[in-house]
Each structure stands twice: as C-alpha cells, then as structure tokens.
Amino acid sequence: MTMHPATAELRCIECGTICASPNANFRCGTCGDLLEVVQPDLQTVIGASSGVEKLKQVWLSRRTSRLPVDQSGVWRFREVLPFVDPLHVITLREGNTPLYEMPRCGRIAGVRNLFAKHQGMNPTGSFKDTGMTTAASVALAGHYRWVACASTGNTSASMAAYAARGNLRSLVLIPEGKISWSKLSQSLDYGAVTCQLKTDFDGCVRVLHEVVQRMPVYLLNSVNPYRLEGQKTAALEILEQMNWLVPDHVIVPGGNLANSSALGKAFQEMHSLGFIRTLPKISIIQAEGANPLVRTMREKGGRELISVQAETLATAIRIGHPASWKKAVRVLEATGGAVEEVSEAEMALAKAEIGAEGIGCEPASAVTLAGLRKLVTSGFVKSHESVVLVLTGHLLKDPDFTLDFHRGELRVADRQAAMLASSRRAPIILEATADAVTRTLQDIDSSANA
Ligand code: F0G
Numbered sequence: 001m002t003m004h005p006a007t008a009e010l011r012c013i014e015c016g017t018i019c020a021s022p023n024a025n026f027r028c029g030t031c032g033d034l035l036e037v038v039q040p041d042l043q044t045v046i047g048a049s050s051g052v053e054k055l056k057q058v059w060l061s062r063r064t065s066r067l068p069v070d071q072s073g074v075w076r077f078r079e080v081l082p083f084v085d086p087l088h089v090i091t092l093r094e095g096n097t098p099l100y101e102m103p104r105c106g107r108i109a110g111v112r113n114l115f116a117k118h119q120g121m122n123p124t125g126s127f128k129d130t131g132m133t134t135a136a137s138v139a140l141a142g143h144y145r146w147v148a149c150a151s152t153g154n155t156s157a158s159m160a161a162y163a164a165r166g167n168l169r170s171l172v173l174i175p176e177g178k179i180s181w182s183k184l185s186q187s188l189d190y191g192a193v194t195c196q197l198k199t200d201f202d203g204c205v206r207v208l209h210e211v212v213q214r215m216p217v218y219l220l221n222s223v224n225p226y227r228l229e230g231q232k233t234a235a236l237e238i239l240e241q242m243n244w245l246v247p248d249h250v251i252v253p254g255g256n257l258a259n260s261s262a263l264g265k266a267f268q269e270m271h272s273l274g275f276i277r278t279l280p281k282i283s284i285i286q287a288e289g290a291n292p293l294v295r296t297m298r299e300k301g302g303r304e305l306i307s308v309q310a311e312t313l314a315t316a317i318r319i320g321h322p323a324s325w326k327k328a329v330r331v332l333e334a335t336g337g338a339v340e341e342v343s344e345a346e347m348a349l350a351k352a353e354i355g356a357e358g359i360g361c362e363p364a365s366a367v368t369l370a371g372l373r374k375l376v377t378s379g380f381v382k383s384h385e386s387v388v389l390v391l392t393g394h395l396l397k398d399p400d401f402t403l404d405f406h407r408g409e410l411r412v413a414d415r416q417a418a419m420l421a422s423s424r425r426a427p428i429i430l431e432a433t434a435d436a437v438t439r440t441l442q443d444i445d446s447s448a449n450a
Helices: 042-048 051-064 075-080 103-109 128-141 154-165 181-189 201-215 224-229 233-241 258-272 292-300 325-335 344-356 363-377 397-408 414-423 434-449
Strands: 009-012 033-040 099-101 113-118 146-150 169-175 191-197 217-219 247-251 281-287 341-342 386-391
Touching: 033 224, 042 075, 051 075, 051 233, 075 233, 099 217, 099 233, 099 292, 103 344, 113 233, 128 154, 128 224, 146 154, 146 201, 146 325, 154 169, 154 181, 169 201, 181 191, 181 217, 191 201, 201 217, 217 386, 224 258, 224 344, 233 258, 247 258, 247 363, 258 292, 258 325, 281 292, 281 325, 281 363, 292 341, 341 344, 341 363, 344 363, 344 414, 363 386, 363 397
Parallel strands: 113 386, 146 169, 146 217, 169 191, 247 281, 247 386, 281 341
Antiparallel strands: 009 033, 099 113
16 A cells, blocks of 8 residues: 555554554554554654744644645644645545633633633534544545444544545444434434444444454544544644643543543654643543543553443443553653543533533533543642643534533432532523513523622
C-alpha cells in the first residue's frame, strides 16, 4: 500500500518496532501492543516552513482560504499530519470548534478561568470527526471498499458520514439498546450497514476484530493510530485560541481512552518542537460505573489493566475494557494529570449546569465539570489556575437523558436524587391562553424574589 509516505511511520508503543504494513487490527506484529504514528523528520518540516512562529501564522491564515483542505480545522495543521496527500482527503470541514468562557460553571466549580473546548460543534456532533477525516482518508488512499467500527454511537455516526462522503461502504457494530437513538439515526441516515449486537461495546469490539481478519475491511476504531493524529488537532486549536499560552489543566472524559491519549501526544509534540514551554496537566474523568482507568491507576499503579463490567447512563463511555489504556497512563504520567470518577447524579447535575450556561453537551462530556469540582475540592486544581474542559459531544446527541433529568425521571440512586431537584426545569403544560402564560411568568418572578 502506498498510503504512508516516508515522513510518517507506525511504531509500537511498547517494544518500539517500526511496522511497515500494519495488520488488520493495528497491533504490533512482534509484541501485540498498540501502534502510534511517529514523524522522525518533524523538526525538519518545521524548519522548512520557516520555523515555529511562521507556521503558527500559516495555520491561522488558512482559515480564510476557500480550499476545503484549508477550511478543515484538522487539515490546516497538515504539516503535522504527513501520511496522506492533503488534496485527496475526505473532509466535512471538521474542527475549528469554539473555546467558550464558562464563568458561571467556573464559579460553581471554584476556579476563576474556566473554558470549554466544544468538540460537539463538529459536523456530526462529536469530536470523532477530527480523527475520522484522517483515518477515513487513509482508508481511501489504501483503496479499501469497506470501513468498519464498533461503537457506543459517536464513532459510528462519524464513520458513516465520512465513508459516505468518500464513497466507501461502512459497517457499524453497536450494542443493542445501549446507544442513544439520535446517534443510531445518524448512522442509518448516512447509509451505514448498522448491526445491533446482543452484547455491550466491549463485545462488539471482540466481534469486529475477528471480522477484519476474515474480510478486507479497514478498521476505524481508535486502535487505528491515524484517528488519534486527527484528534490531536483539538490541542493545537486550544493553544491557538489561548494565544499559545498553555492552560494549567485540560480535563477529558475517559472511555476507550484514545482522546486523552491523542491530546497528550499533541501537547507533548508541541512541547518538544518548541511551540510551548510547559505542558498542561491532562486529567481523565470516568463514570463510577465505568471506571477501569481509575481502578487501574489506584489499585495497580497504572501497570496492569483492571477491566470492569461497565454500567452508566452516559452510554458513550460505557466501556469496561479500554483499548488505549496504556497510552492514557503514559499521558497521565508525562503531564502529571489525575484520574477521577463521578457518580451518575454528579454527572447529571454538571450537565444541567453546562446547559444553563447556554452551551450544553451530552452526558459523557459533563463528567469533566463534575470531575473538576472534585479535583478543586481535593486541592489538585487551584482556584487561580486556568482549566479547559473538553466537551466531546453535542447536547442533541442524547435528548432522552436531558428530558428524563428535567422531568425527574432519571435513574439515579435515591440518596442522590434530591441534589438534582433544584436544577430541574420541567416543561409546563398549560391551557392555550395568554392568561395562563402570564400567570406562570408572574408566579416564577414572585418565587424568584421571595
Ligand atoms: N465522549 C463522548 C461523547 C464519546 O462518544 C466518547 C467515546 C468519549 C467521550 C470517550 O472518548 O473513547 O477516546 O476515551 N465514544 C466512542 C464511540 C467509544 O464509539 O463513539 P475515548
């Protein structure tokens, strides 16, 4: 296959073997561990682009171009993505997502400088698009006909869209009844062959790994290292949006643990290339019921994965056996980040708070704010430090969760239900008269002033 030009190589994260042609599961042929993209001549590329400051300007100025590849918030950073011809990529103009100030949530959490990088503002509503444009483009360059993924819903939505744009056929394996219907509807609309398997996400991954060994199907799960390369660009955008001043903390939800790994890789690369002088601490937050990384760090010091039977209403991160755990552990160690877990009620409350700031996100993204509150309480995050929450999915990705929350129907432990009550804004059913509506407004005003 002619898809990896000389500048980028795949290297095993454990034994360092360079892998010229990866197997279907993107595992090292020598030791079976994960692969990562390395670019030995990156420093030379930066030099050829007249250095760091010039490259920062080039990346920013591409936003005003009319070329699709420049308008993409991923491919405008193409100097650090040297594995496909940029003129033949599949792009939906992903990336270029907003970095919002979050003063209200900041006050609640106890930090003065809180920001949200909203990756839910991508074309299919999640951060997955930034990695899908890169990996799907590699599939296209490799002349594959089929691409496939196992998913909790967002990867599949994204893959289906990019496959459709690139005239590739796509196969989606999802756990039956355990993904939100809006994500399911996306993969149907984009034309994927969508199979609901009677298992969980981890079971879907196992089935798919067999399928790709039997058929010439290109795997687009996040073990595919090209996914992580695209996802790295969110870190570059955060730095650009903060005028290359490094935030003290970046807080990410943890599921299969690829995104935290990708962001960590990006900050480390930017550091070693001289774009930044310090690293942000990257902290990873999981749901209590899907906490393999938290347990792995606390009980095994990050040396050995503890898998769990995952259960959480945040179906996006309902993952018990995360593929990229080792990469994530290394990011935690390299950046000095923390791991934390949050209850269903803490997550639901945080989601309502992000919503009340006019931003909104899906439940899995809200673990970041809930986790931040805990990290401030424990003293790990100081009130004067700057913090970026990575919001991974759009509010509309999981409307059932939001409606259940506001109607008081969310399934959370009884002892925690009370703490949610004051944040609920249930719909009000009224007679169709102006009187009924004005009376309601007056009642609300008088109870607010009481
Ligand atoms: N947030 C959302 C909204 C997600 O969809 C996912 C993962 C994560 C966070 C966790 O990211 O896996 O890189 O640690 N969703 C995958 C999927 C597993 O299939 O859509 P991660």
